[in-house]
Structure formats: structure tokens, C-alpha cells
Amino acid sequence: MIGVPLSQRFPGRKLSVFRLTVVVVVAALLAGGAYIGWGRYNDARAASAKPAIFAGYVDVTATPSYTFEEPVNDAAKSVVLSFIVAGKDKPCEPSWGNFYSLDQAGQDLDVDRRIARLTQLGGSVSVSFGGQANAELATTCTDAHQLKDAYASVVERYNLSTIDLDLEGAGLSDTAALARRAQAVAALQADRLAANKPLSVWLTLPVAPTGLTAEGTAAVTAMLDAKVDLAGVNVMTMDFGGSKPAGTTMLAASTAAAEATHGQLATIYKADGQDLGSDSLWRKIGLTPMIGQNDIVGEIFTLQDADGLRDFAVAKGVGRVSMWSLNRDATCGPNYPDLTRVSDSCSGVEQKDRLFSATLGEGLKSPLAETTASASAQAAIKETLPADDPATSPYPIWSSLAVYVEGDRVVWHGNVYAGKWWTQDEVPDNPVAKDGLTAWKLIGPVLPGDKPAPVVTVPDGTYPSWTGTTTYLQGDRVMFDGRILEAKWWTRDESPLAALQGAPSSPWKLFTNAQVQELLAPKDKN
Structure with a gap:
């Protein structure tokens, strides 16, 4: 039948131009539909290969200290420790909140040890650079190579597979810093990949119900231009202020912000030559509400809002849900009467027996599923x-x-x-x-490489030197072997040496390193 005209194959039938056009159009629609269906299938498959996770922020230097190494539920086993910023008068040296160097945080806050403990329990840790207060490293460290080394020192010290770049204020508006940061992070990411230790990078940005700001889209573009492989863009659905229309709930404002960001990222990635599908783009979006009372009076993110945002995130396939912060995931006590004033350690709303972390994390995976060590591995850790x-x-x-x-x-x-x-x-x-x-x-x-903490000594003459011929009363202080000791009761001719060796029966109490440092610290004359 090949080569036989259609009119001869089907005697008595004529194929009009109109009918032929219909056939061609239907065939094209079927082919196009199949193509679109196949594209959507591939998009959904690519998105599902990346887990949707929950990880709550922890303010490391807030008082009282939050015991992230004792997670209250499975969702709280994944934490984003915050914030690493430039050290005081040391523009290229990372610090915790401008209060502690990495070594000081290891000594005074036991950060390294607590991370190790959480890891033993099957948890996972990432670290956030920047934040609203203090200076993000890229704004002060003007050498891209030194900046990369600064980021790398944190990644290597805490053995991180994920970092978070929280850009606000000058960290977002400084265009030179945007370029430096992107260059440094791209180089670090390339080094880690070459060492078979890939590094995921999240960009955390402020958002309005209408989407990212112009500065926010510029930050994303800078990262892509530098060839940073972004895990995603995490938007802070909080503190909307005047951008939130009157009468709009925090949930409605948050979901509107997410939808708008989704559209913006589609445009940004397409301009970069990456035509990502809808599902893949949702996997590149993170949502981070500020639980309870926000910094803006009248903006309160309730547990009902948390239920709605979690359902939205699960339905859309959002890649990450976080919250500010795990420190605040509790009802305020009766001694905290002004709930419109934001607290570092409670949410400002009545939570009863519910936790925001459990609510927001429900239905989402935790990175711990990827990092939990087996029983034999845990035993091997203990043996070392x-x-x-x-x-x-x-x-x-x-x-x-x-x-x-x-x-x-x-x-x-x-x-x-x-x-x-x-x-x-x-x-x-x-x-x-x-x-x-x-x-x-x-x-x-106890960590490999641990050693006794250095003893803090004081200059001779800070207190009188101990002598065996002097009678001391309770509260009297003396110097002995460069250390400060205080009499616990009346004593004479009893050497403080026993107290240095930890003997409980000694009449002398040895000052700890922390007490000595507090004693020697310059007093604020104001």
C-alpha cells in the first residue's frame, strides 16, 4: 500500500483540506501533550530525588543557652546554628555573634562538643552566616581568597555538608560584597566537590507578600553568575510590616510570598540558562516563619498558621521549612507579662502541649535520615x-x-x-x-585533639601571697602558685596546695578560670 494515494486506499472517501488540517492538529496536540506529560514526569521525578526537610534555627549566643544537643523531638534533631559573623576588629576572622572566636566558643560554650553529641544522637548540623545584627564576613573581608578561607575554616571545623547565608541589611545591599561572597562560595564549593565532600548552599533572604526585593533577586543572580550551585532560596516569611495588606493573616501573607518567589525564581533561572520545571523550583524554595510574636507589633504567627504553612509546604513540595527559632519554642512564663515584646526564649503565644517544631516538621524529612550513623559506626566513634x-x-x-x-x-x-x-x-x-x-x-x-584548658593566672600582688604564719578568716583571699584562693573558714598553717589538687577537705576554695576572668575583666565605668 506504500505509495498508493489515500483516495485509492479508501474508495468513495475524499480527504478534504479541512479534514487533513484537523488530523494534523490533533496529531500535534497528542504529540505535544505527550511531550508536556513526559516533561512534567521528569520534573516531578527530579524534584522528588531531593528530600523536603525541616531544620530549625538556633541562636547559639542567646541567654539562656538553648541545649540543642538535647532535642525535644525528632524535628529538633536538625539545627541551623546561628550566626557566624566577622570578628570584632578582625574583618576576615569568623566569630559566633561577634562574642566568641571559634576557639572561645569551643571552650566557653562547648559548641564543638555539643555538635558531636547531637551527631551521636543521629542529628545533623548546618551553620548560618550573617543575620540581622553584626557584619556578615563578605562585607568586611575584602579579599575573596581570605573570605573563602574564612568560610572554609567554619565548614572544616564543624564538618559541615550544608551552610546557610542569611543576607540582611548591609549584607544584602552591598553589591561589592555580593560579588565577593559569590566568588568565595563558588570556589569553596568547587574545592569541597573535588574532595568528594559536596557542600549545599542555601541563600536566606527577606521577602514581602509580593516576593523577593530587588536586592534579593540581585543576590540570587550574583550567586548563579558565579556558578554557585544553590540548594535553594529560603525566604523569611516574617516581619512583613507595611508590605502586608491590612487584614491579611500571617499564613496568607506567607503563602503569597512563596508563590511570588516561585515565579521570580523561574525567571531568574531561565535567564541563567536553566529552564527548571515547577516542581524543581518548589524544591529550591525554603520557608522560615518567626514563630509567635514577630518583631512587628500585631504580627503573630500562630500554631494554626503553622498548620496551614506546613500543609502548603507539603502540597507544593517545598524543599525546606525552618523557623526562628528553636530557642523560642515554648510558652512564656507568668513573669514575662508583655507578650508584645519579643523574647529570645519563648514565643509569646500560648502553646499548651504543642511545639512549633513538631507542627512545622510534620510530614517533612529530616537531614538526620541521611546522616544517622549505624550502631557499629557509633561503636567505632566511641572506640576512638x-x-x-x-x-x-x-x-x-x-x-x-x-x-x-x-x-x-x-x-x-x-x-x-x-x-x-x-x-x-x-x-x-x-x-x-x-x-x-x-x-x-x-x-x-571528649574530642580527638582535646587537651587541658589553660590555667588563667593573675599578676603577682593581686592578693597577698599565702604564708603559714598568717591567720585567715572566711572570705580572705590569697595568691598561691599564680592562683587565687579564698578561705572557706578560719585557717592557719594549712597550705592551699591540697585545694589545687581538688581535695574537698581543704579550707581553701580555688577560683575557677571563669571566676578569674570575670575578676580581671575591665569594669564598665558607665
């Missing part, structure tokens, strides 16, 4: 911990003879513990005692 050796342990080895008070730290069986109250002869790793009954709080493991 240093033995309880005074020469290498960061704190004294626990002794049943010594007296300990609140805050005292000891090492026992490869872990560091902190005293919760006065105690003697209570073994730190008592397997029977409940948390409310044990005198010790587990901080985390």
Missing part, C-alpha cells in the same frame, strides 16, 4: 575517644572524693559532664538515675 587521661582531658577526671558544685565540669568514661548542683560521690554516668535526679548533665564526648 581518648581515655580518661588527665594529661589530655579538657577537664579534671571525676573523683568520688571531690566535692563539686553547679557548673563544675569533669571527664568520665570519655564524656564531659557539668554539675547541676552540689554533689559528692555521685558517678556522672549513673545508668539508673533519671534526669531530674542525677546531679550531672552530659555535655558531649
Whole structure:
């Protein structure tokens, strides 16, 4: 039949121009529909290959300290520790909140040890650079190579696979910093990939119900221009202010912001030569509300809003949901009467028995599923911990003879513990005692490379030197071997040496490093 005209194949039938046109159009529509369907299938498949995650922010330097190493639920096992910023008078040196260098945070806040503890429990940690206060590193460190080294020092110290760049204020408006940051992060990402340690990078930006600001879209463009492989753009659905129309709920404003951002990212990625499908774009969007009372009076993100935002995120396939912050995930106590004033440690709304972290994290995966070590791996980790050796342990080895008070730290069986109250002869790793009954709080493991904390000494003459011929009364202070000691009761001819060795029966109380540092700190004359 090949080569036979249609009129001869079907005698008595004529194929008009109109009918032929219809056939061609239908065929084209079928082919186009198949193509579109195949494209949507591939888009959905590519998006589903990347997990939708929940990870709450933790303000590391806020007081009281939030114990992220003791997660209250599975959702809280994934944390974004905040914020790394430029050090005071050290433009290229990372610090925690401009308060602690990385080493100081390891010593004073036990950040490294607490991260190790959370990891032991199957948790995961990422770190956020920037934030609203202080200076993001790229705004002060003007050398891209030094900037890259600064970012890398944090990534390597905490063995990170994900970082978050929270750009606000000058960190967002400084166009030179945008270019430097993008160049440094691209170079770091390339180095990590070459070492088979890929680094995911999230860009966290302010947003309005109408979408990203012009500065926000410029920040995304700068990253793509520098060939940074962005895991996604996390929008802060909070503090909308005048951009939120009167009468609009926080949930409605948040979902509108997400929809608008989705459209903006489609345009930005297309301009970069990446024609991503709708599902893939949703996977590149993160949503971060400020739970409870926002900084703007009258803006309150409720638990009902959290229910709605979670349902929206799951339905759309949003790549990440976070919250500011895990520190605040609690009802304020009765001694905090002005709930319109934002607290670092409570939400400002009545939560009863519910948590925002559990609500927002429901239905989302946690990065811990990708990083949880097996039982054998956990055993291997424990086997590599240093033995309880005074020469290498960061704190004294626990002794049943010594007296300990609140805050005292000891090492026992490869872990560091902190005293919760006065105690003697209570073994730190008592397997029977409940948390409310044990005198010790587990901080985390002794880490490879740990060594005794350096002793803080004071200049001669700060207090009189101890002599065996002087009578001392309770509260009298003396110097002995460069250390400060205080008499616990009347004493004469009893050397402070025993107190230096930790003897509880000594009439002398040894000042801790922290007490000495506080004593020597310059007093604010104002």
C-alpha cells in the first residue's frame, strides 16, 4: 500500500483540506501533550530525588543557652546554628555573634562538643552566616581568597555538608560584597566537590507578600553568575510590616510570598540558562516563619498558621521549612507579662502541649535520615575517644572524693559532664538515675585533639601571697602558685596546695578560670 494515494486506499472517501488540517492538529496536540506529560514526569521525578526537610534555627549566643544537643523531638534533631559573623576588629576572622572566636566558643560554650553529641544522637548540623545584627564576613573581608578561607575554616571545623547565608541589611545591599561572597562560595564549593565532600548552599533572604526585593533577586543572580550551585532560596516569611495588606493573616501573607518567589525564581533561572520545571523550583524554595510574636507589633504567627504553612509546604513540595527559632519554642512564663515584646526564649503565644517544631516538621524529612550513623559506626566513634587521661582531658577526671558544685565540669568514661548542683560521690554516668535526679548533665564526648584548658593566672600582688604564719578568716583571699584562693573558714598553717589538687577537705576554695576572668575583666565605668 506504500505509495498508493489515500483516495485509492479508501474508495468513495475524499480527504478534504479541512479534514487533513484537523488530523494534523490533533496529531500535534497528542504529540505535544505527550511531550508536556513526559516533561512534567521528569520534573516531578527530579524534584522528588531531593528530600523536603525541616531544620530549625538556633541562636547559639542567646541567654539562656538553648541545649540543642538535647532535642525535644525528632524535628529538633536538625539545627541551623546561628550566626557566624566577622570578628570584632578582625574583618576576615569568623566569630559566633561577634562574642566568641571559634576557639572561645569551643571552650566557653562547648559548641564543638555539643555538635558531636547531637551527631551521636543521629542529628545533623548546618551553620548560618550573617543575620540581622553584626557584619556578615563578605562585607568586611575584602579579599575573596581570605573570605573563602574564612568560610572554609567554619565548614572544616564543624564538618559541615550544608551552610546557610542569611543576607540582611548591609549584607544584602552591598553589591561589592555580593560579588565577593559569590566568588568565595563558588570556589569553596568547587574545592569541597573535588574532595568528594559536596557542600549545599542555601541563600536566606527577606521577602514581602509580593516576593523577593530587588536586592534579593540581585543576590540570587550574583550567586548563579558565579556558578554557585544553590540548594535553594529560603525566604523569611516574617516581619512583613507595611508590605502586608491590612487584614491579611500571617499564613496568607506567607503563602503569597512563596508563590511570588516561585515565579521570580523561574525567571531568574531561565535567564541563567536553566529552564527548571515547577516542581524543581518548589524544591529550591525554603520557608522560615518567626514563630509567635514577630518583631512587628500585631504580627503573630500562630500554631494554626503553622498548620496551614506546613500543609502548603507539603502540597507544593517545598524543599525546606525552618523557623526562628528553636530557642523560642515554648510558652512564656507568668513573669514575662508583655507578650508584645519579643523574647529570645519563648514565643509569646500560648502553646499548651504543642511545639512549633513538631507542627512545622510534620510530614517533612529530616537531614538526620541521611546522616544517622549505624550502631557499629557509633561503636567505632566511641572506640576512638581518648581515655580518661588527665594529661589530655579538657577537664579534671571525676573523683568520688571531690566535692563539686553547679557548673563544675569533669571527664568520665570519655564524656564531659557539668554539675547541676552540689554533689559528692555521685558517678556522672549513673545508668539508673533519671534526669531530674542525677546531679550531672552530659555535655558531649571528649574530642580527638582535646587537651587541658589553660590555667588563667593573675599578676603577682593581686592578693597577698599565702604564708603559714598568717591567720585567715572566711572570705580572705590569697595568691598561691599564680592562683587565687579564698578561705572557706578560719585557717592557719594549712597550705592551699591540697585545694589545687581538688581535695574537698581543704579550707581553701580555688577560683575557677571563669571566676578569674570575670575578676580581671575591665569594669564598665558607665
